[in-house]
Amino acid sequence: MEDAGGQSVSIEVRNIRKHFGSFEVLRDVSLRVEDGELFALLGPSGSGKTSLLRIIAGLDYPDSGTIHFNEEDATKAAARERQVGFVFQHYALFRHMTVFENIAFGLRVRPRVTRPNEYTIREKVNELLKLIQLTPLADRYPSQLSGGQRQRVALARALAVEPKVLLLDEPFGALDARVRKELRRWLRNLHDELHVASVFVTHDQEEALEVADRVAIMRLGRIEQTGAPAEVYDSPANAFVYGFLGDMTLFNGTFVRPHDIEISRNAVHGPGAVYATVRFIGDAGGLVRVELRREDTNEEIKAEISRERYRELAIRVGDYVNVEARHSRVFSE
Amino acid sequence: MSATSRRRILRTEPTWLRRGLIGLALLLTFLFIVLPLAAVFIQAFDKGWAVWQAAVTEENARSAILLSLLVTGITVPLNVVFGLAAAWTIARFQFKGRNVLLTLIDIPFGVSPVVSGLIFVLVFGAQGWLGPWLGDHDIQIIFAVPGIVLATVFVTFPFVARELIPLMQSQGSDEEEAAIVLGATAWQMFRRVTLPNIKWGLLYGVVLCTARSLGEFGAVSVVSGHIRGLTNTIPLHVEILYNEYNYTAAFAVASLLSVVAVVTLLLKKVLEWKTREARV
Amino acid sequence: MFKRPGVLPGFWPAYSYSVLYLSLIVLIPLSAVFLKAATAGWPKIWQTISSPRVVAAYEVSFGASLAAAIASVVIGFVIAWALERYEFPGKSFVDALVDIPFALPTAVAGISLTSLYAPNGWLGRYLTPLGIKVAFTPLGITIALIFIGLPFVVRSVQPVMEDADHEVEEAASSLGASRWQVFRRVLFPAFRPALLTGFALAFARGLGEYGSVVFISGNLPMKTEIAPLLIIAKLEQYDYAGAAAIAVAMLVASFFLLFLINFIQGRSRRFMETKLS
Numbered sequence: 068m069e070d071a072g073g074q075s076v077s078i079e080v081r082n083i084r085k086h087f088g089s090f091e092v093l094r095d096v097s098l099r100v101e102d103g104e105l106f107a108l109l110g111p112s113g114s115g116k117t118s119l120l121r122i123i124a125g126l127d128y129p130d131s132g133t134i135h136f137n138e139e140d141a142t143k144a145a146a147r148e149r150q151v152g153f154v155f156q157h158y159a160l161f162r163h164m165t166v167f168e169n170i171a172f173g174l175r176v177r178p179r180v181t182r183p184n185e186y187t188i189r190e191k192v193n194e195l196l197k198l199i200q201l202t203p204l205a206d207r208y209p210s211q212l213s214g215g216q217r218q219r220v221a222l223a224r225a226l227a228v229e230p231k232v233l234l235l236d237e238p239f240g241a242l243d244a245r246v247r248k249e250l251r252r253w254l255r256n257l258h259d260e261l262h263v264a265s266v267f268v269t270h271d272q273e274e275a276l277e278v279a280d281r282v283a284i285m286r287l288g289r290i291e292q293t294g295a296p297a298e299v300y301d302s303p304a305n306a307f308v309y310g311f312l313g314d315m316t317l318f319n320g321t322f323v324r325p326h327d328i329e330i331s332r333n334a335v336h337g338p339g340a341v342y343a344t345v346r347f348i349g350d351a352g353g354l355v356r357v358e359l360r361r362e363d364t365n366e367e368i369k370a371e372i373s374r375e376r377y378r379e380l381a382i383r384v385g386d387y388v389n390v391e392a393r394h395s396r397v398f399s400e
Numbered sequence: 401m402s403a404t405s406r407r408r409i410l411r412t413e414p415t416w417l418r419r420g421l422i423g424l425a426l427l428l429t430f431l432f433i434v435l436p437l438a439a440v441f442i443q444a445f446d447k448g449w450a451v452w453q454a455a456v457t458e459e460n461a462r463s464a465i466l467l468s469l470l471v472t473g474i475t476v477p478l479n480v481v482f483g484l485a486a487a488w489t490i491a492r493f494q495f496k497g498r499n500v501l502l503t504l505i506d507i508p509f510g511v512s513p514v515v516s517g518l519i520f521v522l523v524f525g526a527q528g529w530l531g532p533w534l535g536d537h538d539i540q541i542i543f544a545v546p547g548i549v550l551a552t553v554f555v556t557f558p559f560v561a562r563e564l565i566p567l568m569q570s571q572g573s574d575e576e577e578a579a580i581v582l583g584a585t586a587w588q589m590f591r592r593v594t595l596p597n598i599k600w601g602l603l604y605g606v607v608l609c610t611a612r613s614l615g616e617f618g619a620v621s622v623v624s625g626h627i628r629g630l631t632n633t634i635p636l637h638v639e640i641l642y643n644e645y646n647y648t649a650a651f652a653v654a655s656l657l658s659v660v661a662v663v664t665l666l667l668k669k670v671l672e673w674k675t676r677e678a679r680v
Numbered sequence: 681m682f683k684r685p686g687v688l689p690g691f692w693p694a695y696s697y698s699v700l701y702l703s704l705i706v707l708i709p710l711s712a713v714f715l716k717a718a719t720a721g722w723p724k725i726w727q728t729i730s731s732p733r734v735v736a737a738y739e740v741s742f743g744a745s746l747a748a749a750i751a752s753v754v755i756g757f758v759i760a761w762a763l764e765r766y767e768f769p770g771k772s773f774v775d776a777l778v779d780i781p782f783a784l785p786t787a788v789a790g791i792s793l794t795s796l797y798a799p800n801g802w803l804g805r806y807l808t809p810l811g812i813k814v815a816f817t818p819l820g821i822t823i824a825l826i827f828i829g830l831p832f833v834v835r836s837v838q839p840v841m842e843d844a845d846h847e848v849e850e851a852a853s854s855l856g857a858s859r860w861q862v863f864r865r866v867l868f869p870a871f872r873p874a875l876l877t878g879f880a881l882a883f884a885r886g887l888g889e890y891g892s893v894v895f896i897s898g899n900l901p902m903k904t905e906i907a908p909l910l911i912i913a914k915l916e917q918y919d920y921a922g923a924a925a926i927a928v929a930m931l932v933a934s935f936f937l938l939f940l941i942n943f944i945q946g947r948s949r950r951f952m953e954t955k956l957s
Contacts (some may be wrong), residue, residue, distance in 0.1 A: 126577055126687045146581050146687045153581045159574035163596040173582035176592070228582055418766055425762035426774065428755050432827055436790075436792040439802065443795060482701045485694040493691050504702045507710070510938040511890025514908035515927045518915070519709035522716050531711060538913050554705050576688055586689035609923050613784025618890035622912060635787040635891070642791045642895065651795075654788040661783035665776050677803060 076137040077102045078123060078264055083132035085118055085288075092118045093129070094288040100232075100281075103262040105255070107275035110248045110285035111311070116268045117156075117236055119285075123266065124234050134230060152263075154235040158217045160209035166220050167205040170195055195223040198257075208383035215246040222254075226261070235267035239274065243384045251278055272312050276300060284308050306398040316369040321395035328370035330357065330380060331389045340391035343368060345384050351376065353389030357382070361391060437658060444655035447648050455652035463629045464637035465513075465656070469543070471633065472613040475552045479609050480602070483560025485600075490561075491568035492576075502565075505558050513618025517551050520623055524550075543625030548633065551619040556612045560605035567601040567675060600674040607671070611664040616658050710931075717928045720921035728925040733901055734910060738929075741907040744818055745886030748825030752882045754874055755826065763834075764841040778834045781827050786891025791845025793824050794895040816898030821906065824892040829882025835877035840871055873948030877941055884937040888930060 072243045078100040085093040087352045092115045100106040108116040121127040123134055125146030133142045141149055160169050174183055183191065196202045199219040203256050209217055218238065225233060238254065239247040258265055269275050275282050276296040283293040284307075292304040303309040306322060319339055342362040349356035355377040357370045368390060372380070382388060413421075445452055455461060486505060489496060508516065522528050524541040534541060541547045575597065579589040595602075617635040624631040625638065634657055641650035717725055722733035756810060762768075763775050781789065797804045807814060844867065852866045853859075890908040894937045897904040907930055914923035 119623070125579060126581065146577075147583045147585070150583075151581060153575050153578070155578060157574060159578040161575055161578070161593055161596075172579070172584075172592070175581070176582065176584040176588045222577075422766055422768050424764045425759045429774055429777055432755065432830060433777055435796060435802075436789055436827060437780055437784060439792045439796050441856050443792075482698065485948060486698040487703075488690060488694040488699050492688050493695075495691075495695070501698060501702070504706055506938065507706055510884060510888075510934045511710075512890065512908050512927075512930055512934070514879060514890050514911050515713070515888065515930060518911055518923055518927050521915065522712040522920060522924060523709050525920070527918070550705075554709070557701075564705060573688060580687050580689070584909075590687070611783055615788070617785060617787040618908065621890075622915065635785050638787050638791065647791075647795070649716055650791055653784075654791060657785045657788050661780065661785070661788075664783045665779050668779065669772075669776055 071139070076264060078118070078232055078266065079135040079138070080123065081133045081135065083119065083122060083129045083134075085115075085122065085127070085129050089287070092288050093122075095307055096132070096285075096288070096290055098283055098293060100264050102264055104264055105258045105278065105280045106264070106266045107279035107282045108266060108268045108285060109270070109272060109275040109282050109311075111270055114285040114289070115269075115288040116285050119232050120236055120266060120268050123218055123232075124151050125149045126153070135201060150228065150231045152228065152230030152233040154218075154221045154225050154233070154238055156237040156240055158209070158221040158241075160220060160224070161331075162209050165208060166201060166205050166212070167192055167196070169220055170224045170227050172224065183226060191227060195227055198226075199223045213246075214242045215250055218242065222257075232262065233261075233263050233265040235265065236271060238267050238342055239269070239271075243304060254278060276312070286311075293341050301305075303396070309396060309398065313367065317366065318368055318390075318395060321397050323392045323395045325356070325369045325371040326354065327393040327395070328368060328372075329391050329393055330372060330376075331358075331391075332380060332382075332383070333389055339395075340389055343388060343390045345382050345386045345388060348377075348382070348384060350374075359388070361390075362387075437661075438461040440651055440654050440658045443647065443651040446651070452652045452655070453648035456656060458649075460628050460632065460635060461649075461653055464632045464634050464653070467545070467548070467631070468614050469680055471548050471552050472610055474549050475556055475613045476606060476609050478553055479557045479560050480606060482557055483602075483605055485565055486561040487564035487568050488594075491565050492573050505561050508555055508558055513616070514557060516554050516619040517622025519590045520547055520550050542623050543631060545631065547623035548631065549621050551623045552616050555616050555619050556609045559612065560602065563601050563605035563608070564598055565603050566679065567598055571597055575628055600671050604668065604671040606674070607664055607667045611660055614660055635655070713924050713927050713931065716921060716924035722761060724924040725928070728922045729929050733905070734907075734926060736902045737905045737907045737910045739820060740821065740904060741887055744821040744825055744906075745883050745889075748822045748828060748829050748886050749879050749883035751822070751826050752829035752833045753879050756830050756878060757837060757871075757875065759830075760834045760837040760841060764838055777829050781831050786828070786889070786896075789892040790824065790826060790895035793820075793827060793892065797823065797896065815896055816900070816904060818904060820896040820898075821893050823897050825882075825886040825889060828889055828892055829886055832885065833875070833878030833879040836881065837871055837874045839878065840874040844870055873944055876944050877948075880937055880941045880944065884934050884941070887934060887937075 075233070080096060080098050083093050083096045084091070094137055096119060108119060110116045118127065118399070122129050125141075125144060125148075129142070133140055135141060136149070161172065171188050174188045174191065177183075192205075193202070199222065201216060201219060201223075204212065204216065209220070212220065216246075218241075222235075222238075235254075239250055242250065251274060267279070276299075279296065281293065281295055282299055284291045284299065286307055292299050292308050299308060300312050303312060309315055309322055314325050316325055316328065317323075318328065319341075343359040344362065345357060346360050346367075347356075347358040352372070354371045355374060357372060359368045359370060360366070361368060370390070378387075456465075486501065489495075490501060521542050523530060524534060524547060525531055525543070526535065528542070541550070575593050576589055579593045584592065614633075615635055616633075617639070620633055621636060621639070624633065624636055626632060626636060628640070632640065634653060638650050638654045638657070641647075641653065739782075759774075759778065763771060763778075794801075794815055796802050797807070797820055799805065799808045799813070799815065801815070804814060812819075814823060848866060849862055852862045855864065888908060890906075893906055894909060897906060897909075899905050899909055907926060911923045911926050914920075914926065
């Protein structure tokens with residue numbers, strides 16, 4: 068498959084604005100996706116991430132701003148000229164075509180001059196079927212496939228045209244949790260093999276942080292922060308990013324991750340430590356969730372502790388404990 | 401399926417009431433719907449096969465059949481093109497005036513067939529807007545074939561569009577967008593993606609449009625002028641025969657239209673089933 | 681102008697063609713009626729539509745349509761109820777039969793109904809001795825309009841019955857409601873908007889109906905003459921303005937009904953949505 072996406076490119080989005088009616092979907096968005104990078108657009112629904120993806124694909128046009136593939140302005144180029152591979156959220160497989168014909172579609176609709184012959188098309192499609200491990204299902208129709216299989220066919224169909232960039236809209240959104248995790252790893256491996264600049268949209272922070280090389284976190288049509296997963300997780304730019312990437316709780320006027328809350332039975336010693344009562348204990352899962360209430364201000368505090376520590380502390384609802392934070396952050400909004 | 405049948409048992413009325421209501425429904429259907437249809441066929445063959453055959457092959461009957469086929473042959477393609485254009489516009493784009501367009505498509509359903517004919521008489525008739533001009537140029541529209549076509553087009557144009565709009569809306573535009581991103585031209589997208597997806601709905605619209613074109617009476621009656629052998633369609637011929645007390649011949653010719661109606665219903669069942677398949 | 685121009689091709693050609701076609705086939709001819717009526721002037725219009733024969737025709741059309749629409753609602757409800765809630769042999773066949781009045785040309789329905797209800801007809805010969813005259817009376821017109829209106833009611837109510845929430849019905853039963861109470865208080869209110877829509881559709885269709893009525897009505901002036909027939913009579917006397925005036929009155933009535941139908945449907949949709957949320 069070394070020829071798929073042979074001449075990959077970088078994508079650059081410059082100052083894109085877009086509104087539907089009076090609603091501003093994108094407010095001056097700029098970002099750069101390097102050649103061969105797997106990039107995630109992460110944000111809650113309504114943050115504009117799908118609109119941005121559709122604009123990159125040429126499925127929508129921006130009000131202002133430009134799109135560049137390898138420094139070349141592609142803003143005015145029609146979708147069919149951009150050579151992008153687009154995987155739709157609900158796959159958009161052609162329901163009246165077999166798996167084979169779905170994958171072959173992009174090759175068959177090429178102008179006669181550049182259209183490969185039937186033999187080449189078959190070779191190419193069979194190769195892709197092998198890649199997505201669906202060779203035995205080539206003659207099935209989309210309605211006869213499972214969600215995960217449809218997703219892979221949609222991906223193969225997009226790859227058949229040897230796209231310069233690959234765009235995926237919520238690629239795992241419609242799948243159940245187990246298939247999701249499998250496909251996630253599979254996509255990462257596939258990307259490492261193809262090495263074509265890819266952008267995927269997701270609202271699932273775990274997915275974005277696990278799979279992507281870099282992540283842009285969006286909110287209300289703006290990009291809040293861009294960076295490698297470890298970078299955005301460890302040094303979030305603001306409270307929104309901090310909260311979106313993981314659970315958080317307010318403690319002494321600062322934001323703290325629940326697993327950074329320290330519970331002990333000792334008397335108060337550190338400067339930030341306070342007394343609290345245990346209100347609730349959720350001990351199903353790898354970590355034990357503890358909800359506490361501060362004695363002095365009656366504020367609610369969420370904490371997560373390991374099972375070992377839980378056994379060690381032997382706390383029960385109603386117990387009186389000492390709470391302090393290991394790391395905390397202050398953000399100015 | 402099993403869930404629904406279980407529910408049905410839970411909410412069933414007492415047996416006597418259920419049987420009574422089923423019986424009543426069957427009786428009413430028979431009395432008000434089946435009997436009028438059956439009466440057509442029974443009276444058509446009242447005096448035997450030979451009389452029926454003579455009635456439908458007689459000179460004036462033949463020219464009426466040919467005229468109806470001609471009018472239908474012109475009307476249906478026109479309305480198919482319109483139906484596709486209107487459905488594409490309304491089901492695939494958001495624009496100002498979309499609701500106005502939808503309302504205009506529904507108008508023929510709310511207008512009396514007689515008024516549908518009248519409006520064309522008022523435009524193209526001898527005393528109509530364009531009447532004097534048409535007279536000077538020796539163009540006859542009212543009391544001639546063009547008028548019959550116009551009136552039929554008016555009465556039947558919603559059928560294809562009304563069938564396609566909900567179907568295309570329920571299917572969404574993802575597949576068409578996918579085709580475009582994969583490099584298809586507008587025509588390739590239409591031929592390879594849109595058309596295969598809507599073909600059963602389109603066919604059903606064509607069937608409805610055809611049946612109605614062949615059977616339209618009120619509107620055509622106003623614009624035709626009832627010239628025997630020239631501007632008489634099948635239903636108009638039925639009327640003339642009936643008014644001449646030639647009942648058997650009237651029902652014989654009417655039986656042709658009734659066959660069309662029955663075939664339409666059969667096709668409807670088949671196509672409904674096919675579109676339901678296509679929607680999944 | 682457009683919320684989402686998007687990438688799909690062909691908007692302008694398809695839009696322009698649709699608008700052009702609708703203008704030529706619908707808007708321009710339709711406006712001709714209003715203009716024709718207007719050129720005659722208000723006094724003439726008023727004189728035409730208030731003449732005793734025309735008023736009598738409106739009364740016949742209106743009365744028969746109203747009676748037929750009410751009868752269609754009752755009969756259509758029974759048929760839809762049996763089709764949607766019970767299983768019986770030949771059910772899908774009966775379901776298909778309901779569309780016959782949609783498919784059968786009106787002229788064919790007209791001569792067939794007349795032959796059935798004429799004094800010597802299959803049904804007429806049993807009704808005449810009882811003193812019931814159907815053909816050539818307003819009752820005959822009503823029967824023809826029931827035939828025409830019935831499928832509108834059945835097809836309006838069926839989807840609502842199909843979607844009805846079975847759990848609500850079961851919940852009512854479990855709260856101690858009798859079957860009749862469940863029907864009266866739970867089921868019927870849910871079907872009412874659809875019944876109303878079916879009623880309005882059947883009524884609107886009845887007002888304008890021509891083919892199935894002219895044969896059975898006998899067309900006696902002041903007694904069984906319907907409004908559409910008067911338009912034809914005016915045309916035959918070359919009274920175009922008079923024909924246009926009657927047509928305008930009918931158009932206004934049917935557009936008002938269409939508006940009403942949309943209003944009912946819009947309201948019931950909102951009702952369904954709030955029910956869901």
